[in-house]
Amino acid sequence: xxxxxxxxxxxxxxxxxxxxxxxxxxxxxxxxxxxxxxxxxxxxxxxxxxxxxxxxxxxxxxxxxxxxxxxxxxxxxxxxxxxxxxxxxxxxxxxxxxxxxxxxxxxxxxxxxxxxxxxxxxxxxxxxxxxxxxxxxxxxxxxxxxxxxxxxxxxxxxxxxxxxxxxxxxxxxxxxxxxxxxxxxxxxxxxxxxxxxxxxxxxxxxxxxxxxxxxxxxxxxxxxxxxxxxxxxxxxxxxxxxxxxxxxxxxxxxxxxxxxxxxxxxxxxxxxxxxxxxxxxxxxxxxxxxxxxxxxxxxxxxxxxxxxxxxxxxxxxxxxxxxxxxxxxxxxxxxxxxxxxxxxxxxxxxxxxxxxxxxxxxxxxxxxxxxxxxxxxxxxxxx
Amino acid sequence: xxxxxxxxxxxxxxxxxxxxxxxxxxxxxxxxxxxxxxxxxxxxxxxxxxxxxxxxxxxxxxxxxxxxxxxxxxxxxxxxxxxxxxxxxxxxxxxxxxxxxxxxxxxxxxxxxxxxxxxxxxxxxxxxxxxxxxxxxxxxxxxxxxxxxxxxxxxxxxxxxxxxxxxxxxxxxxxxxxxxxxxxxxxxxxxxxxxxxxxxxxxxxxxxxxxxxxxxxxxxxxxxxxxxxxxxxxxxxxxxxxxxxxxxxxxxxxxxxxxxxxxxxxxxxxxxxxxxxxxxxxxxxxxxxxxxxxxxxxxxxxxxxxxxxxxxxxxxxxxxxxxxxxxxxxxxxxxxxxxxxxxxxxxxxxxxxxxxxxxxxxxxxxxxxxxxxxxxxxxxxxxxxxxxxxxxxxxxxxxxxxxxxxxxxxxxxxxxxxxxxxxxxxxxxxxxxxxxxxxxxxxxxxxxxxxxxxxxxxxxxxxxxx
Numbered sequence: 001x002x003x004x005x006x007x008x009x010x011x012x013x014x015x016x017x018x019x020x021x022x023x024x025x026x027x028x029x030x031x032x033x034x035x036x037x038x039x040x041x042x043x044x045x046x047x048x049x050x051x052x053x054x055x056x057x058x059x060x061x062x063x064x065x066x067x068x069x070x071x072x073x074x075x076x077x078x079x080x081x082x083x084x085x086x087x088x089x090x091x092x093x094x095x096x097x098x099x100x101x102x103x104x105x106x107x108x109x110x111x112x113x114x115x116x117x118x119x120x121x122x123x124x125x126x127x128x129x130x131x132x133x134x135x136x137x138x139x140x141x142x143x144x145x146x147x148x149x150x151x152x153x154x155x156x157x158x159x160x161x162x163x164x165x166x167x168x169x170x171x172x173x174x175x176x177x178x179x180x181x182x183x184x185x186x187x188x189x190x191x192x193x194x195x196x197x198x199x200x201x202x203x204x205x206x207x208x209x210x211x212x213x214x215x216x217x218x219x220x221x222x223x224x225x226x227x228x229x230x231x232x233x234x235x236x237x238x239x240x241x242x243x244x245x246x247x248x249x250x251x252x253x254x255x256x257x258x259x260x261x262x263x264x265x266x267x268x269x270x271x272x273x274x275x276x277x278x279x280x281x282x283x284x285x286x287x288x289x290x291x292x293x294x295x296x297x298x299x300x301x302x303x304x305x306x307x308x309x310x311x312x313x314x315x316x317x318x319x320x321x322x323x324x325x326x327x328x329x330x331x332x333x334x335x336x337x338x339x340x341x342x343x344x345x346x347x348x349x350x351x352x353x354x355x356x357x358x359x360x361x362x363x364x365x366x367x368x369x370x371x372x373x374x375x376x377x378x379x380x381x382x383x
Numbered sequence: 384x385x386x387x388x389x390x391x392x393x394x395x396x397x398x399x400x401x402x403x404x405x406x407x408x409x410x411x412x413x414x415x416x417x418x419x420x421x422x423x424x425x426x427x428x429x430x431x432x433x434x435x436x437x438x439x440x441x442x443x444x445x446x447x448x449x450x451x452x453x454x455x456x457x458x459x460x461x462x463x464x465x466x467x468x469x470x471x472x473x474x475x476x477x478x479x480x481x482x483x484x485x486x487x488x489x490x491x492x493x494x495x496x497x498x499x500x501x502x503x504x505x506x507x508x509x510x511x512x513x514x515x516x517x518x519x520x521x522x523x524x525x526x527x528x529x530x531x532x533x534x535x536x537x538x539x540x541x542x543x544x545x546x547x548x549x550x551x552x553x554x555x556x557x558x559x560x561x562x563x564x565x566x567x568x569x570x571x572x573x574x575x576x577x578x579x580x581x582x583x584x585x586x587x588x589x590x591x592x593x594x595x596x597x598x599x600x601x602x603x604x605x606x607x608x609x610x611x612x613x614x615x616x617x618x619x620x621x622x623x624x625x626x627x628x629x630x631x632x633x634x635x636x637x638x639x640x641x642x643x644x645x646x647x648x649x650x651x652x653x654x655x656x657x658x659x660x661x662x663x664x665x666x667x668x669x670x671x672x673x674x675x676x677x678x679x680x681x682x683x684x685x686x687x688x689x690x691x692x693x694x695x696x697x698x699x700x701x702x703x704x705x706x707x708x709x710x711x712x713x714x715x716x717x718x719x720x721x722x723x724x725x726x727x728x729x730x731x732x733x734x735x736x737x738x739x740x741x742x743x744x745x746x747x748x749x750x751x752x753x754x755x756x757x758x759x760x761x762x763x764x765x766x767x768x769x770x771x772x773x774x775x776x777x778x779x780x781x782x783x784x785x786x787x788x789x790x791x792x793x794x795x796x797x798x799x800x801x802x803x804x805x806x807x808x809x810x811x812x813x814x815x816x817x818x819x820x821x822x823x824x825x826x827x828x829x830x831x832x833x834x835x836x837x838x839x840x841x842x843x844x845x846x847x848x849x
Contacts, residue, residue, distance in 0.1 A: 037819045037824050044832075
């Protein structure tokens, strides 16, 4: 029986002719009792949310649930770095830790300087909880910890009003190693992430990309040693078309927000950094701490309008105390002048390029780790 | 805890509603459960403030009992004074001591004597302005013998802490809810529940879809340290006006909806205020429960309009100045209150001396312009910002469109115009016919589903800071 005949049997008024009109009158607009309304509302709401959660779980656009049916459409630095570290048979001899500001520190250059094989494990917006989680992850998955570790610290990362990065909370491999920052809400994130707008949008993009077979060209990618390559921006820099001014302006606006409400260093984050360093030094890893540099224009804006210099001073003091207690090396490279850097060798106001990172490493190591001064015996043992 | 959070929506509200209706035959147990749930809700982010709520509740309950039992006038006045001192003292310390210290220091710096006092490090407990007003109204009403005292501490604690309206109103008076608390419905009233769903979803949509979208336009413009150009200044003002209205009206509608789901009826708090055709009507439509509170507990005791025009004007100005200060501990809020006080006086003078009537659309437009200029002082974080913004509105900082291109898209503009149209031309949640149809259920559930997806971006309500 056709559906039109079904409607005919329901004695719809004659004036209502077309199928769509009948559907609207019979179903969509028909009055229902309040109890039915409430039940129907609840049913549709639960079904809708369950459907969205199922879609996001199956597609898993951020590789959070390891369903692996479709390739993740959005790679995050944490996912890629953890995958690379997992694939290594042993912990790397040298490890670079920190935020995206350390991503241009070249493992290859450090190898030439120190003789060690380095891996750049910097991740976007890294805070002390990220550093600790990565160290603990390496410790639990490998038998050893690195012999040498370079750690770049951002002053903004110690602001307690800024919550842990959502990509750490969402990362199922790192999450267990950041228990100190796992509030009830953060623990629920595994479930609630399934019903977020961002995840749903990415799931739909992922399906669309897979159906159309289009290849997603990333704006940046990582070499096997963890060094970042800024595809678009590096091309533009080479061609002399890069608009550094706009990038700096953007960072100035962003960082004014980070320092807007920052009365003191987060005690928890200082403690987490302490834990990470204690873990590394207890396994005889040599740790080099430094404060990451800012473009002079950003530093000047922050100095004028925020508590940046006070917090920088607090963090420097904290690191110097830590360096004294734990026998680690520390340098404040926040100002370009401290390593004679070039204000044009930046991607924006916070990300130095290779020339600057080399100068930073030279300053950090001094002459101590130059290859010429390493004994062949030491190198043999390490290699 | 925020209404627009996953914990609230997926855990707190289903469990609370389920327990509330399962325990239908045990009113004491239900009230206890409601109090525990409300305290959990209140202390979710700062558990230490729960003690403040508890102290306020216990003090006013005890004072209330005494006020009812006592017949000696001066003793009753003493008990009332204890309630006033404890409530206003708490509010004064937590909300205003930093403001007063800053003001004293500003004067001493002006006199070049350095900082006179040390700035106290006090965190403002969320919702303190709302629940202290509720407990205050209870004591005053008991003093006036307009209500009976709460049956038990549990009844009173349930009234003070009731989670839907605890943090940002509506300001519910005990007499509004006394009978409802004393005779709790044992079985769910589906008609009320369906109304509750309607109000809650409308409120949530106002917050997530309209207010938060307006915030994405207003915030980048207002957070930019550079003075705004002409168009940017007007756009920021319109967007903030939309954000503030839908943010606060959204919260009130959600509170009313949650109350209805629990079987309580709360007073209406908003009645399409941007459709008001004069400033007096605006205050009858905006934050109605605060307006009636200030009228009954401040304006009328000051003499109201009983002692001639000049005293009536003075009373209006005092009420609006204190109303401004209630909203925020800052001189910009005081000026905002003074601005509204002067406008109310101006309107009163106009009404007395001029008999011609302005066409309604024009009157609405003029009232809207006056009101939104007031929001400029409400939003500004300093005099400097307010004066800069005012100068920008008259084009003193240029009329280029440059900044607009960077921060505002065509989609944003369409959303803003749509939101303004809703303010001006559509009926509000109370006036709309509730769609008890299949289509209505589908649309309502779909809207809430969409709002839940947007909970990934944390966005507290603007009125939480008051």
